[in-house]
Amino acid sequence: MISLSVQPLLWFLAVGLPLVLAAGTLLRRYGPVALAWAPWTPLLALAVGVVAPSDSVVSLPWLLLGAQLGMDATTRVFLCFTALLWTCAGFYARAYLVEDPARQRFFAFFLAALSGNVGLVLAHDAVTFYLFFALMSFASYGLVIHDGTREAYRAGRVYIILVVVGEVLLVSALFLMVPGADTVAFSAVSSAVAAAPRRDLIVALTLAGFGIKAGMLPLHVWLPLAHPVAPTPASAVLSGAMIKAGLLGWIRFLPVGEGTFPGWSGFCIGAGLLAAFYGVLIGLTQTNAKTALAYSSISQMGFMTIAVGIGFASPVAWPAAVSAALLYALHHALAKGALFLGVGVVQQVQNGWQLWVVLAGLLCPALALAGAPLTSGALAKLALKDALAFFPLFRPGWLEHLLSLAAVGTTVLMARFLYLLQPGGHSHAPRLAFGLWVPWMVLLLSVLGVPWLFVSQPHGAVVSKTLSFSAFWPVGVGVVLAGAAWRFGRRWALLGTLRVPSGDVLITVTWLMSWWQRQWRSLLAPLMAGKQEVWLARYRITGIERAVLRMEGQLGRWANAGLLFLLLAGVLFATFVFG
């Protein structure tokens, strides 16, 4: 293994080098160099994820409020899939944007978001986590609006508003949860939360704060808006890697495994199930492939929410729940990444066989998402069901059936996605760019292989478990349903007429916002923009002033002055006499 003195350096580089290169891309002179090196940087993070010893911590007391970077099992899983996805997306992006004049700016934000993503995974204290979370969130804004279209700006606006709201909720939660301003290590925080007097408030704030990132209902609205407008590699990392930061935040900050919280457990499972079905149902009504994928992400994140809900149920369930969540995250990151990158590749195809190859390739992650046997999806579902065994509240069977039902939906949604793919669309890349194909292929292979590396049980037993009927039937039903729908194509059209605008509940919010804006404009804005606060400096008492001036003239007349003279003498005399 690498000696400890090299270790911190490597970690710094993994986090810092992207930032340095991000700055470099903005410089006229160093831009091309930085661009050339940009896709390689996530490999540093991958290296850390592979070689760093478990449970090692690097303390940086001089940084911020005393930063800690560390490595544990969670970190390792997250770091691996994050780095892998970013690497592929990075190379992909270089090819994808090769003709884009603003690609330097794209890479600046890309690298900054990368740095944030890697940093937050490595962070071992609340403030550092928050720091990198913010870095990632704000940097992604540049990715979302990169195309500069109206839709992109709209998506960006929604995104940034939610980011700010999320940051605010998070920082409020942090204020409440840290036991002291300088005691911010995770080890201290999570136990403090369980004992905190305002625990429920903290949990609510944390759930909502990270829920925005994790696409939790109803805070998911930015996802379906942002993914279609962002450049494809950006969508891949947004949906594959960054969305998982929300999950990681939950794992790090929620008092899961610290006690029994049946209320929150029920809430999370309910919310997760709702998301799982809601995402599918709305996704089916979409006409854009990337939007459909976005809704799929919402749906899939619902499963991870369920895992968190299991963790809330009891400390006993948590180890199984967290490993299920990690596996699910890993699987979903790679699969969703491959699907997104595939969307771009499909736009590249020039002839039939290429299309069939791509579709075949895309089938793998699609099936994986649906949880088909032998896929990583099956592994993840298995882990989740294992975790359910520890779940004391509901009858597990009932819940398992619901999960299977959701898998049916996912299958149909994936079919719908494949149907929506538009070969030969617009692209900045030249035809058949290897820069697009190769990263996609690598990711495809990863989807197939990598998850198995993280399965602790003997592979043989696992394989046999995935081959069970319960893994088969949802996919089968889904395929049949999809086939029927395709056969009777008008049904699809029917779905099209039912089309829900992407961003669904956002419509209501938008309406509310515009109502508020009208009120603001008509009532408050003039009030707020005016100068009425200068009340102190305004004095206009012309009437009194005129009277004063007139009286001053009267005082100057001898008779009046004399009267006053005598009067005052009298008053004074009177005070002597009577005083």
Add this chain to the structure above:
Amino acid sequence: MNAAVLYTLMGVGLFSIGLHGFLAQPHLLRKVLALNIMGSGVFAVLMATAWRGPQLPPDPVPHALVLTGIVVAVSATAFALALLRRIHTATGRASLPEDTAA
């Protein structure tokens, strides 16, 4: 009631008349004259204090004070009159503007 009191009363009467005239009369010459009447009133009051009965010699101090006062009054009057003439030359009036303008 003795002569001194009578003189005093005459003095305060003169003073009051003078003061009234000074305040009520806009013409500057009248004002100056009124001031002199007021002065005379004060002189009278002061002179009355010198009286110490028919037998005793009068108090010389008030005499001296009045003499000094007269000289001062003369000076002030002369100056005021000269000023009055200049004002009349310059403005064509012999009263102050605040009392002229109704």
Add this chain to the structure above:
Amino acid sequence: MNAWIVWPVVVPLAAATLSVLAGQRMARVIIGSATVAIVGALAGLTLQVWQNGPQRHVIGGWEPPLGIQLYADGLSVVMLWMSTVVGALIGVYALGYFAHDSGTTGTAATGEHGDNSELFWPLWLFLWAALHALFLSADIFNLYVTLELLGLAGVALVNLAGGQLALVAGMRYLLASLLGSLAYFLGVAFLYATCGVLDVRMLSTRVSAHPAVWLAIAVMTLGLLLKTALFPLHFWLPPAHANAPAPVSALLSALVVKASFYLLLRLWFQVFSVVLPPVAGQVLGILGVLAILWGSVLALRQQRLKLLVAYSTVAQIGYLFVLFPLAGGTAWGAAAWSGGTFHALAHACAKAAMFMAAGTMMAALGHDHLHELAGMGQRLPLSMFAFALAGVSLMGLPPSGGFVAKWLLLDAALASGQWWWGAVLIVGGLLAAGYVFLVLRQAFAPLPADVRYRPVPRVMELAALSLALLAFLLGLMAIPPLTLLQIGAPFVGGLGTEALP
């Protein structure tokens, strides 16, 4: 010679006489040496008072009540210093002012001085002598003579301006001054009739609650109020001060009104204090407050710079009278006494500087219309600066003399529980800021291209500036005058900075 006390009176009288006889060049030498002599004598007197307490000088060797005696305590000395320093610097200013004007003809309407400017020097010296005599005299009749001397000198100086406005203003001033003197004189007559003495200290032991005494106090006070131009008897002051030549305005506003105030202070607190009910002080305090507000508001409405400054004097006089209701208690009397008198001192420096600066601007522009002063900060930066520094003192901002005065008065007001006087002080300070900045903002307005300026002698600007600096820094050297003021003061004790138990 130990009798330093007489020279502040004798020297300017002698110099006045000689300056009339001597030629112009000689006159300067005479005036210069007279100033030096006065300062020297004053220094000697100050030392005597500092070391041995109040000084007396029996004139002619005739002890009171027969004779007249000069008396100097801390208050007199402080007033003498005020008059000497301010007067001397005004003299320096006048050197430039009248030299500047000799080649030009004044316009009658705006009150530029006429052709008799050489008479300024004897008149100024007489005024100086009258002030010093007043500050030193301890005989109520002699004080009457000094008042007349002062009044006539003042009016004569105003008329040096020569214009129609100045003549009318001078006449009004003369009449008011004479009325005030006569009222005072009547009081003297009644007091002599009642008590049979004229000496101030003997009088203080003989006055009793008696109608004649009450009447005497009432008419004397009113006469002096008229001469001090306390609201509502201030009508004569603004035109007189505004239309006089600038050095004269400075003299009148800075020093002359202080003389009658000083006399009131003496009479109220050292002669009549036994027969005065506290409510009488309240009456004067109320008038003072009204003066502050009235003068300030009118100053804000003026269109001419010198009128503005003159109305400011009306307002600032009001501060002096806030002393009267406050200087009663034991715990805070000293603070009020010191504060009021220190205010007189600070105001003298500041107001003289202000009128001098205003005069400089007027000399350069040929008029003093406020709205046409734009850009004066560039033409006459030193004068504007002097005006600003003096303004700071008027506003009562630290570290100026005005600040120390305000602090002490405020302290006394709060200590006595009569916080409303303090509130008025504060409001007055704000109003002062209002009219001072009305002028100062003109300094920053852009310079109009078509206005012609006459160059002015540098000495004018420097004289104004030094007085303004003095006013501004007076707060930093407040301890010596404040200590001096305690010598022979009716209220002795700490200045209210000790904690109440």
Add this chain to the structure above:
Amino acid sequence: MQGHPAANIPLSEGQPGGCSVRRLLALFSWALVLVLAWAALSLPSHSPGLVDFVHAELEHSGVVNPVTAVLLNFRSYDTLLEVGVLLLAVFGVWALPRERVWGAPLGAPVAGPVLHTFVRLLAPLMIVVGGYLLWIGAYAPGGAFQGGAVLAAMGVLVWLSDLAPLPRFSRWDMRMALLLGFATFLAVAGGVMVGGGRLLEYPRLWAGSVILLIETALTVSIACILILLFLGGVGEKRRATEGVREREAKQ
């Protein structure tokens, strides 16, 4: 009007404020009378006064007349300042804008044989009377002011009857005469201090002589001052130092 600037200044000019103000003023004046009368009536019937002090020190004063003693010795400081007031009045008149024409109601000096003769006879008499008044002041009512007033009246008469021209106070010697009294008085006041005395503390033995000296000088000056005040600053260039300047120019 311009031809006779000061002629016939009408006495009815202007209005003294409104009717109510006038009534109020009258009311207040009456109130003043009453209050003053109350005070006057409450005065002690015999004022204590200073007469005993005066008589106790009269023999040291150098004069016999107690009033003169008070004026020129006991309270000589008052008198010194009073002469200052007189001088100041002259300076004040000079400080006024120059009046170019002596357009007095009296017109120009009148020449006529009767007047001439009368004034010629009267003038020496008035000088004698003036001198007498000055001298008698030490013993009886009289003194410098009275003497000076008579002399001034003579001067005015002489001028009005065109017997002599106006005195030119721009001349150095005339100016000396004007200032003589005050200067002497002041010189004595300060001069006695040279020997360690107090201000105006005359040597006891020479008090009478010193007073006479001062009074004599004052008589001359007061005469000049009164003439000047009568003229009201008319008739000559009044540049204060003009004569001196002329002299300087000649040298």
Add this chain to the structure above:
Amino acid sequence: MSWDTALPVLVLLSSLVPGLVIFFLREEQSRVRTALNLAGAVVKIGLVGIMLWGVYHERHYETRLPLLPGLDLILRADALAMLLTTLSAGLWLVTTIFAVGYLEGSPHRSRFFGFFSLCVTATMGIALAHNLLTFFVFYELLTLTTYPLVIHRGTPQALRAGRTYLVYTLAGSAVLLLGIVWLHRVAGPFSFTQGGALSHLGPQSHGTLLVIFALLIAGVGVKAALVPLHGWLPVAMVAPAPVSALLHAVAVVKAGAFGVVRVVYEVFGIRFAADLGVTTPLALLAALTIVYGSLRAVVQDDLKRRLAYSTVSQVSYIALGVATPGSISSIGGIVHLVHQGIMKITLFFCAGNLAETLGIHRVSEMNGVGRRMPWTMVAFTVAALGMIGVPPMAGFISKWYLGVGAVEAGQGWIIAVLAASSALNAAYFLPILHTAWFKHPTGEWKEEHPRGRFEADWRLLLPSLVTAALVIATGLFASTVMSPLTWAKLIAAREYQP
């Protein structure tokens, strides 16, 4: 006079003397003027550095001058004083450089730099003042020296603004004076004492003390722009940019906030103040100001006005932290004194640079300006994010301590205020960033100022970059020994000593 007593005076003189000399320089002697200014600033930094070292090692630097019997002017370098002193000294240097570039070729520079130096002197005096009287003296001096700067341009608008400025500040100081005199009457002469100087007063005077506290806070609150006493601040925006920078970051507003700190901690004492029950109203007032200022900022199109309202909001963080009884909040409030300074000065530098280089005054004119002036906008972005409270900028540190401190003090509602404020900060800063970086320029830029080798005159650019770097550094290295945070902790520890 020993070195230790001379040092505080020397610190004042290092800007006073150049200021006075500059008044007498002719307009075209710009080299001499600049040299004097810079020399003064460098000397001051050196002196402050020495003092900083000394104070850290518990040396006492104190100067006394008797002003009234029993009342001295006292200048003393304590830890709190050093915080503001260091800030002012450092920012004076960069602001001078900026101002030299900004005012190049404009009239009345001698006057400007003269008052500029005097203004810094007054700020130094406020920082070093060790009793209320001294504080007041320099507080007023600050009013007087900033007025000419505010109306420097002499336009009718500037003159009007100047009037408003005066009405507010002078009224405030009048109230302050009343409070100070009254307090001296009640408590006798006292100087600033760590932990408070009034706790010995019995309960019979508590009613009076309440009134006095209100007077004092109203007095300093005008300069600290507490609602409803903030009206002058947005109006004073007509001043040249370096003045605004100085006004908002170092001098006037900071003087007010510093006054709040002194009054609460070293006059009343935080514990005593909490016992009196005055801290909660103050905190509420500060909270109101924070939210109100932000709301007003959102709707401003004029860039400097927006920044001005932002100042209204941000400065009250200091008051909020100070008024929350608890050492963590105090740290937050005190450290924000510095953090707000460097962030806001950066923003104003950038705004000034935009105005001077391209004639941009409004947010709506900033379309795509990030391409034309990327470095300026980078600095702006850094400072704006800091204002929002994004880590690792300085603003985050402040907010962190305020938030955690609020919980510690049991004042949970403050978190809601902080959250609302952060959201509103984002609402008025992020659109600017978006406009500048992502929108397309609407037309050709009006190049108003020779730009030299860089995107703008280097004297306009460099200061903002330096301060922007400081914004990051103070946040990133907050835990190091000489960071503002460490100083704030030191101060808070001393204030809370039993």
